[in-house]
Amino acid sequence: MTTQHTTATRDNDGTTTDPAHHAAGGPPLLPLGSDPLTSRGLGRILTAAGAVVAFASTMLPWTWTSAFPGDLTIAMYPAGLQLITLAGAVLTAAVLLATAGVPGLRWLTPGGKHSALLLLAVGNLAATWYTAGAIAVDLGGLVNFEPGMWIGVAGTLLAVVGALALPTDLPPGPEAGPQRPAPWKRLRHALDAPAPGTAAPLPGWAEILVICAACATGLYVFAYGIEAEDGPPFIGFLLLAAFAFPALGRAGLTRRLSVLAGRNRNTTLAAAFVAALLFPITQSNEAYTNIAVSVLIFATVALGLNMVVGLAGILDLGYVAFLGVGAYTAALVSGAETSSIGLHVPFWAAVLIGAAVALVFGLVIGFPSLRLHGDYLAIVTLGFGEIFRISVQNLDGDSGPNVTNGPNGIPNIPDLKILGFDLGQTHTVLGFELGRFANYYLLMLVFTAIVVTVFRRSDNSRIGRAWIAIREDETAARAMGVNAFRLKLMAFALGATLAGMAGTVLAHVEFSVTPESYKFVHTAPPNSAFLLIAVILGGMGTVSGPLIGAALLYLIPAKLQFMADYQLLLFGIALILLMRFRPEGLIADRRKQLEFHETGQLDTPTAAAPGLGKTEA
Amino acid sequence: MTTTTPADAPAPGSGPALGDVVLDASGVTMRFGGLTAVRDVNLDVRAGEIVGLIGPNGAGKTTFFNCLTGLYIPTEGTVRYRGTVLPHRSHLVTQAGIARTFQNIRLFANMTVLENVLVGRHTRTHEGLFSALIRGPRFRRAEQESEERAMELLRFTGLEDKREHLARNLPYGEQRKLEIARALASEPGLLLLDEPTAGMTAGETTATRELVLAIRQQGTAVLVIEHDMRFIFNLCDRVAVLVQGEKLVEGTPETVQRDERVIAAYLGTPFEGEPGEEEAAEVRAAEAATPRDGQHAPQDGQQEGRTD
Numbered sequence: 029m030t031t032q033h034t035t036a037t038r039d040n041d042g043t044t045t046d047p048a049h050h051a052a053g054g055p056p057l058l059p060l061g062s063d064p065l066t067s068r069g070l071g072r073i074l075t076a077a078g079a080v081v082a083f084a085s086t087m088l089p090w091t092w093t094s095a096f097p098g099d100l101t102i103a104m105y106p107a108g109l110q111l112i113t114l115a116g117a118v119l120t121a122a123v124l125l126a127t128a129g130v131p132g133l134r135w136l137t138p139g140g141k142h143s144a145l146l147l148l149a150v151g152n153l154a155a156t157w158y159t160a161g162a163i164a165v166d167l168g169g170l171v172n173f174e175p176g177m178w179i180g181v182a183g184t185l186l187a188v189v190g191a192l193a194l195p196t197d198l199p200p201g202p203e204a205g206p207q208r209p210a211p212w213k214r215l216r217h218a219l220d221a222p223a224p225g226t227a228a229p230l231p232g233w234a235e236i237l238v239i240c241a242a243c244a245t246g247l248y249v250f251a252y253g254i255e256a257e258d259g260p261p262f263i264g265f266l267l268l269a270a271f272a273f274p275a276l277g278r279a280g281l282t283r284r285l286s287v288l289a290g291r292n293r294n295t296t297l298a299a300a301f302v303a304a305l306l307f308p309i310t311q312s313n314e315a316y317t318n319i320a321v322s323v324l325i326f327a328t329v330a331l332g333l334n335m336v337v338g339l340a341g342i343l344d345l346g347y348v349a350f351l352g353v354g355a356y357t358a359a360l361v362s363g364a365e366t367s368s369i370g371l372h373v374p375f376w377a378a379v380l381i382g383a384a385v386a387l388v389f390g391l392v393i394g395f396p397s398l399r400l401h402g403d404y405l406a407i408v409t410l411g412f413g414e415i416f417r418i419s420v421q422n423l424d425g426d427s428g429p430n431v432t433n434g435p436n437g438i439p440n441i442p443d444l445k446i447l448g449f450d451l452g453q454t455h456t457v458l459g460f461e462l463g464r465f466a467n468y469y470l471l472m473l474v475f476t477a478i479v480v481t482v483f484r485r486s487d488n489s490r491i492g493r494a495w496i497a498i499r500e501d502e503t504a505a506r507a508m509g510v511n512a513f514r515l516k517l518m519a520f521a522l523g524a525t526l527a528g529m530a531g532t533v534l535a536h537v538e539f540s541v542t543p544e545s546y547k548f549v550h551t552a553p554p555n556s557a558f559l560l561i562a563v564i565l566g567g568m569g570t571v572s573g574p575l576i577g578a579a580l581l582y583l584i585p586a587k588l589q590f591m592a593d594y595q596l597l598l599f600g601i602a603l604i605l606l607m608r609f610r611p612e613g614l615i616a617d618r619r620k621q622l623e624f625h626e627t628g629q630l631d632t633p634t635a636a637a638p639g640l641g642k643t644e645a
Numbered sequence: 646m647t648t649t650t651p652a653d654a655p656a657p658g659s660g661p662a663l664g665d666v667v668l669d670a671s672g673v674t675m676r677f678g679g680l681t682a683v684r685d686v687n688l689d690v691r692a693g694e695i696v697g698l699i700g701p702n703g704a705g706k707t708t709f710f711n712c713l714t715g716l717y718i719p720t721e722g723t724v725r726y727r728g729t730v731l732p733h734r735s736h737l738v739t740q741a742g743i744a745r746t747f748q749n750i751r752l753f754a755n756m757t758v759l760e761n762v763l764v765g766r767h768t769r770t771h772e773g774l775f776s777a778l779i780r781g782p783r784f785r786r787a788e789q790e791s792e793e794r795a796m797e798l799l800r801f802t803g804l805e806d807k808r809e810h811l812a813r814n815l816p817y818g819e820q821r822k823l824e825i826a827r828a829l830a831s832e833p834g835l836l837l838l839d840e841p842t843a844g845m846t847a848g849e850t851t852a853t854r855e856l857v858l859a860i861r862q863q864g865t866a867v868l869v870i871e872h873d874m875r876f877i878f879n880l881c882d883r884v885a886v887l888v889q890g891e892k893l894v895e896g897t898p899e900t901v902q903r904d905e906r907v908i909a910a911y912l913g914t915p916f917e918g919e920p921g922e923e924e925a926a927e928v929r930a931a932e933a934a935t936p937r938d939g940q941h942a943p944q945d946g947q948q949e950g951r952t953d
Contacts, residue, residue: 489777509768
């Protein structure tokens with residue numbers, strides 16, 4: 029890897045003129061001319077031209093009417109989807125300059141170069157052409173295009189053609205004989221990239237600055253995604269993001285960043301926490317903070333599930349029941365008029381009671397079921413999850429004692445008042461207006477921080493190691509003196525407690541609790557299946573994985589309501605694709621990455637590498 | 646467990662060791678349905694002793710090991726460790742002081758070398774979930790002590806350079822060593838090794854032999870299953886032979902090596918038994934011209950073959 033990397037660097041610095049040297053790179057996918065050097069030069073010119081044209085097009089109107097979401101009619105004022113194309117063009121240009129060796133930009137591509145460029149160009153093409161398509165469909169025909177749209181379409185196409193003419197990052201594999209391999213294979217090869225080398229050490233303050241910048245970028249991207257209008261603007265955002273993130277990965281930036289984050293773990297967590305704390309300030313619309321607090325609850329519960337599934341390896345398909353236990357407990361002691369208990373306790377007590385009741389449920393359910401393994405355990409937990417929902421439905425005074433009001437649930441749960449601070453009211457703090465959902469968001473953030481801390485601390489301890497050992501090989505773990513049953517029960521009960529805690533907040537945020545929201549599968553999160561998908565999609569055994577997975581899983585259906593009928597189908601397809609191409613999830617635990625890809629690339633730890641296995645960020 | 650008196654290292658095969666009885670298995674029988682895998686086996690191991698357990702494939706050696714370590718519950722018989730009867734739960738057996746390795750390596754493949762050894766320390770440390778969450782000074786001290794002890798063991802087995810490697814990426818021989826290091830981390834009074842040199846080169850086998858001797862030097866008794874006869878006879882103070890679930894012989898390597906029944910069990914007896922009787926009769930009939938003693942003692946061979 030390293031040799032290829034250095035070769036490529038020399039190549040891109042333009043100091044090497046030997047065309048034979050290009051064998052180190054590999055033939056371009058779409059050669060413009062027989063000489064690789066000519067092709068590379070032409071490719072760069074074309075890509076640059078494409079990026080400039082695309083950029084220019086966003087300064088022109090794309091359509092004549094403001095009926096299309098996001099006003100795309102004003103010259104010199106990019107808006108809505110034009111901003112996506114603009115960002116894509118700028119990113120493409122920056123990476124292009126970095127690959128050409130422009131000083132000051134080289135840090136952008138410590139790993140692969142042309143593969144990242146190609147991905148970005150394709151992403152921009154996808155977003156821009158999608159916009160064109162959406163305008164044509166929404167407004168009825170190509171006549172609705174202003175010249176700017178055509179220019180944008182042409183510019184992005186030009187950039188992709190140019191990027192295809194650049195040499196591939198890696199030399200052709202050993203299986204590539206004299207005959208050219210299939211185009212699909214060649215395309216996949218063109219998207220392969222070498223890993224970045226070891227970074228030159230940065231001063232401590234610079235590392236912290238980089239981490240803060242990364243967190244700020246993350247906050248901005250997330251806030252942009254939440255604020256994007258439903259429908260086309262959000263899809264455009266999603267399209268560009270879906271290409272840009274892998275592109276940054278190819279370029280080696282994510283790897284570099286995770287090394288940095290691993291070195292300054294506490295700083296990273298603090299920066300991420302501050303970024304999350306600042307989020308409500310960036311929002312003016314209650315609807316968006318409402319989404320944000322739901323995302324946060326969902327993500328926190330997913331992280332709790334990750335402790336059970338990702339660390340201890342217990343496949344729990346009824347996890348949402350513990351969220352329900354917490355929510356119902358909180359509702360019963362909230363002083364709601366419909367509560368059969370009629371008790372009103374302060375919130376801190378409600379949290380403790382909710383967590384304790386969930387803990388008891390966890391122990392009661394875990395004690396018999398954790399004697400089973402694998403599929404049987406999964407089936408039993410699924411059964412217990414449904415038993416919870418059906419019991420709650422039947423405790424209505426007819427089929428059983430009236431505890432939960434049956435299918436009607438407990439509505440009108442009053443808002444929380446903590447130390448005289450009414451979370452239901454809008455407050456102005458330091459000149460920023462914080463509405464009801466913003467208040468709950470900040471409250472929930474405290475719980476998220478607790479869960480993150482619990483996860484990290486238990487992971488990196490005697491107990492966490494025993495959990496992972498059980499997941500790896502239970503027989504061997506027992507032979508090493510690990511009381512497997514007791515530890516699994518501990519993980520199960522701890523997961524239940526955390527979910528119960530989150531449930532107490534959920535009850536207040538949503539005003540009401542009903543049995544129907546704690547199903548195994550439901551069209552809206554949180555439910556057991558979605559929680560598990562969030563964990564798997566994001567990456568098992570990591571902290572940031574389930575958070576990101578849950579955010580995606582919540583945002584996409586919330587923003588794309590027109591596909592509500594198909595969302596389960598689409599998630600199914602997405603999961604299959606993910607399992608095929610990235611089984612370790614979006615954020616890979618180092619362990620998992622090695623488990624699924626027999627590369628051995630991460631075999632030897634270097635001094636710069638973070639402590640292995642300790643979950644990232 | 647480290648307080649065990651170091652044995653005065655008797656040369657291999659130099660008569661019985663002098664330590665206390667560490668392991669006392671008496672009348673261990675294991676039946677799987679109609680199959681009796683281990684029948685009425687008695688075996689004791691004394692402190693500072695290295696005892697070998699040999700026998701042909703399928704003789705029940707690993708089953709016997711599993712009975713000792715609580716992985717199987719023996720149908721009959723008891724296993725005592727330092728006088729107390731062992732419970733049939735493998736983690737309690739480890740806690741009592743018996744550690745083992747596995748015939749087919751069972752490391753925690755996706756954990757680092759250091760983490761593997763730290764898991765072995767599980768029974769000798771007591772920091773629970775709450776101390777892990779609070780991270781007080783006691784937790785830190787315990788973690789640090791565990792790590793120091795684990796590093797000692799890695800140095801002892803020669804793996805200290807690989808502490809951050811994933812166990813799955815180690816070469817085969819080092820995986821075997823890591824399994825031993827992990828087992829030693831539980832500070833056992835008795836170490837059970839299940840084929841520690843299987844698949845090793847001659848050099849690696851010698852290194853393993855030296856490692857086992859060094860373990861004994863530290864005061865841990867060792868019970869080892871092995872197929873490599875040279876390894877066993879060079880290493881052990883005492884060897885027991887298990888054939889078809891029963892203990893055939895037990896004694897010093899010399900005695901066992903010379904025992905005809907052992908040779909018979911491994912190599913079989915000269916072909917004289919009744920399966921060939923019919924054919925032999927045919928041959929005799931064909932060769933009837935040559936008068937010979939046809940009553941060629943088949944009973945002897947039969948007996949010889951059955952003694953196991």
